Amino acid sequence: MTSFYVHIIGCQQNEHDGARIRYLLQKLGMLEVVPEKADLIIVVACSVRKTAVDRIFGNVRNWTKNRLPLPTVITTGCVLESDRKKFAKKGILFWDIEKPDDLSEILQLNNRDISNLLEEGKTYSSSVPIMFGCNNFCTYCATAFTRGRERSRVISEVISDVQNLIKNNHCEILLLGQTIDSYKCPKTGSRLDELFVSLNELPGNFTIAFTSNHPKDMTDKIINAVATLPKIKKEIHLPIQSGSDKILKAMNRPYTVKKYLEIVDKIKKANKDIFITTDVIVGFPGETETDFKKTVNIFNEVNYKTAYVNKYSPRPGTAAFKLGDPISWKEKQRRWKILNDIANK
Numbered sequence: 001m002t003s004f005y006v007h008i009i010g011c012q013q014n015e016h017d018g019a020r021i022r023y024l025l026q027k028l029g030m031l032e033v034v035p036e037k038a039d040l041i042i043v044v045a046c047s048v049r050k051t052a053v054d055r056i057f058g059n060v061r062n063w064t065k066n067r068l069p070l071p072t073v074i075t076t077g078c079v080l081e082s083d084r085k086k087f088a089k090k091g092i093l094f095w096d097i098e099k100p101d102d103l104s105e106i107l108q109l110n111n112r113d114i115s116n117l118l119e120e121g122k123t124y125s126s127s128v129p130i131m132f133g134c135n136n137f138c139t140y141c142a143t144a145f146t147r148g149r150e151r152s153r154v155i156s157e158v159i160s161d162v163q164n165l166i167k168n169n170h171c172e173i174l175l176l177g178q179t180i181d182s183y184k185c186p187k188t189g190s191r192l193d194e195l196f197v198s199l200n201e202l203p204g205n206f207t208i209a210f211t212s213n214h215p216k217d218m219t220d221k222i223i224n225a226v227a228t229l230p231k232i233k234k235e236i237h238l239p240i241q242s243g244s245d246k247i248l249k250a251m252n253r254p255y256t257v258k259k260y261l262e263i264v265d266k267i268k269k270a271n272k273d274i275f276i277t278t279d280v281i282v283g284f285p286g287e288t289e290t291d292f293k294k295t296v297n298i299f300n301e302v303n304y305k306t307a308y309v310n311k312y313s314p315r316p317g318t319a320a321f322k323l324g325d326p327i328s329w330k331e332k333q334r335r336w337k338i339l340n341d342i343a344n345k
Contacts, residue, residue, distance in 0.1 A: 001072065001107065003031045005038035007059065010046025012127060012211060013176050014077050017097050018044040020121035021076070027117050028109070035063040040107075042095075044077040048142050049313040053083055060092060074106065078146035080317050126170045128161045129153070130195070131177040136214060138241075139252045139319035140281065140312065143178055150178075155185040155195055159202070166204040172233070175210040181217040193221040200229040209233040212279075215240075215255045218263050227271035235305070236267055239279035243295030247287050252319070257298065264302055275305035280339060283312040283332035285323035292335050299342045307343035309336050 004025045008018035021042055026032065035041055041063060046052045056075070064070055075087055076095045084094045095102050100118055104111035122128070131152040134144040158175075165173050175195075177183060183192040190198075192210075199208050208231055213222075215238060226232050238260075242248050245256050267274050280295060299307065311332040314325045 001030065001039040003033045003038050004040040004042065005033060005035040005063075006042050006044065007035065008044045009052050009055070010044070010048065010078060012174060013129060013178070014044045014046060016125045016127040016129060016176060017077060019125035019127075020118055021097070023121035023124035024114065024117040027120070028113070035059070036067075038063075039071050041071050041073045043073070043075045043092075045075045045079050045083075047078050047080045047083045047146060048315065049310075050315050051313045053086075056087075056092075057090065060090070072106070074103075078143060080142055080146055082317060122161055123164045123168045126165060126172060127174040127176050128158060128165065129176040130158045131180065131183050134178040135182075136179060137252060137319070139250065140284065140315065142315055142318055145317060147178060150182060152177075152183050152186055154187050155190045155198065156187075158195060159198055162199055162208075163202060166202065166206050171205065172207045172209060175208060177210075178212065179214040179217060180210050181213040181219070181222055191219075191221070193219070193225040196222075196225040196229055196232050200231045202231075207231055207233045209235060211237045213238055215253075215260050215263055220266065223263075223266055223270050226274060227267075234271060234273050235275045235277065237277045237279075238263065238267075240295070240298055240302075241279060241281050242284065242287070242291065243298035244287070244291035247284055247291050250286055250320070250323075251281075251284065257294070261298075261301070276302060277306040277308075278302070278304050279308045279310065281310050281312050282335035282339065283327040285312070285320060285326055287312075287327065296338060296342070299339055304343055307339065309339045309343065311336050 006018050006022050008014050043056055045056055060073055074093045074095050076097045079094060087094060093106060095106065100115040101111045104114050131150060133148040133150045135150045137144045162173055181192055183195065213236065218238065226234065226236060240260060241251055241253055243257055264276060267276060282292065314321050
């Protein structure tokens, strides 16, 4: 194999993984090309939403159309077991990025070379994962199944990774975690706010950003650290998902709108310069016009810097899948536009 293409779908964790893979393949002497000409295609996948999985099948079909010999196609990232089986039937292989030996076997290359290059590739990206997995089991999401249970990294390893990025002249470093505000060092018990203090003390001209938080894990100490430490970016990503307590309960989001707004109030009082960003889902099963208007009210009240508005997509394997998809795509689109217009103001 002499050429490759890396296709990334989904969150910042996937972006980080994709950057490491790109670094690995370039260091192995492979040339990055368009997918239609690549000998090796790696898709850093997201099977949180069914639409993303459908796009993978469509893209691979287009990329390999009328080609002989066929390229080697591999998926990695967030892939449900059921999707892995579907991919396998189409000749698409799966690789767990945390197991370099699997890729070594597929590419018939030295395992040590791949392991070392993937480790080096951390400095190729400006992001640092500090924890993996999720314990929350939101009813619409498959991340807890694809990434497994929460696992926090040792604080000294995180600091070392950040120091390496600083040496490589990265000015903004993004800390990653599915629920990053529940970070807890397995050796010292240090929490996210304590990590911020340690990183803030490092020499150099840089800023630390972080995502994604869960309202149930947002603490006064984290808010205070963001508000007062000069090297921590004045921005907190705080997903609301819905402005209706009824819908939040159906989503298995263990907080109320009142609790959420109390957190927002604490953030604004701690430092008026902190921006708040969010995620929201429109068209979740059972979301009435009244429920939706409550979300509109939240948007008008909080004044988010950025809002990522998603249209609900039923995902096989999640608890919400059994609720069906009763809200039309046209109605989801209408609700999406209303929130998007508010956010864009």
